[in-house]
Amino acid sequence: ELKVEQNPLFLSMQEGKNYTIYCNYSTTSDRLYWYRQDPGKSLESLFVLLSNGAVKQEGRLMASLDTKARLSTLHITAAVHDLSATYFCAVDYVQGGSEKLVFGKGTKLTVNP
Amino acid sequence: KAGVTQTPRYLIKTRGQQVTLSCSPISGHRSVSWYQQTPGQGLQFLFEYFSETQRNKGNFPGRFSGRQFSNSRSEMNVSTLELGDSALYLCASRRGEKDGYTFGSGTRLTVV
Numbered sequence: 001e002l003k004v005e006q007n008p009l010f011l012s013m014q015e016g017k018n019y020t021i022y023c024n025y026s027t028t029s030d031r032l033y034w035y036r037q038d039p040g041k042s043l044e045s046l047f048v049l050l051s052n053g054a055v056k057q058e059g060r061l062m063a064s065l066d067t068k069a070r071l072s073t074l075h076i077t078a079a080v081h082d083l084s085a086t087y088f089c090a091v092d093y094v095q096g097g098s099e100k101l102v103f104g105k106g107t108k109l110t111v112n113p
Numbered sequence: 114k115a116g117v118t119q120t121p122r123y124l125i126k127t128r129g130q131q132v133t134l135s136c137s138p139i140s141g142h143r144s145v146s147w148y149q150q151t152p153g154q155g156l157q158f159l160f161e162y163f164s165e166t167q168r169n170k171g172n173f174p175g176r177f178s179g180r181q182f183s184n185s186r187s188e189m190n191v192s193t194l195e196l197g198d199s200a201l202y203l204c205a206s207r208r209g210e211k212d213g214y215t216f217g218s219g220t221r222l223t224v225v
Binding site: 033042043045048088097098104 | 146155168169171205215216217218219
């Protein structure tokens with residue numbers, strides 16, 4: 001069974017600083033997603049990474065995927081308060097012709113002024 | 114463009130009752146998946162439907178069931194509710210196997 005580990009689970013950072021969230025997974029997959037969730041809200045899609053070496057950037061967030069290392073990173077540049085949320089990575093798990101997303105536990109990010 | 118619509122947004126039920134949740138996917142999306150989110154277990158896969166057929170089911174008891182209609186709308190049913198079924202239930206749709214998932218706003222179910 002696929003396992004997805006995110007770290008750190010909690011991240012408190014100051015505005016203007018940089019940081020990286022890591023997502024490791026245990027079984028081969030070439031599709032990985034990053035989502036943002038605000039308290040009491042649903043999941044907002046941030047990035048869809050579909051191949052080894054994929055790198056995508058949107059504003060202060062940049063995501064990358066290394067399928068050989070089974071690792072994705074979400075890099076935050078010059079954090080601002082509006083980025084405070086919980087971030088989830090999710091990996092497509094394909095087994096026996098069926099498919100599902102397996103989520104990490106999430107990283108709760110707090111950006112302090 | 115309308116997103117994934119889930120109804121109702123909030124629900125309070127009593128133990129032992131049953132509940133039905135509804136999900137309308139984005140127009141043209143034929144795949145609908147359901148996930149349960151709780152503080153303790155996180156986000157867990159319930160099931161996926163494609164063209165009215167259940168393609169995959171997660172590790173949940175038989176009290177959890179679902180179906181998909183010809184217009185791709187999906188319903189999820191939980192019978193004999195338990196306190197532990199209190200959760201945010203999220204529905205996601207996608208056009209096809211190569212596409213990403215879009216999530217609805219969720220239904221927050223509270224069992225008392």
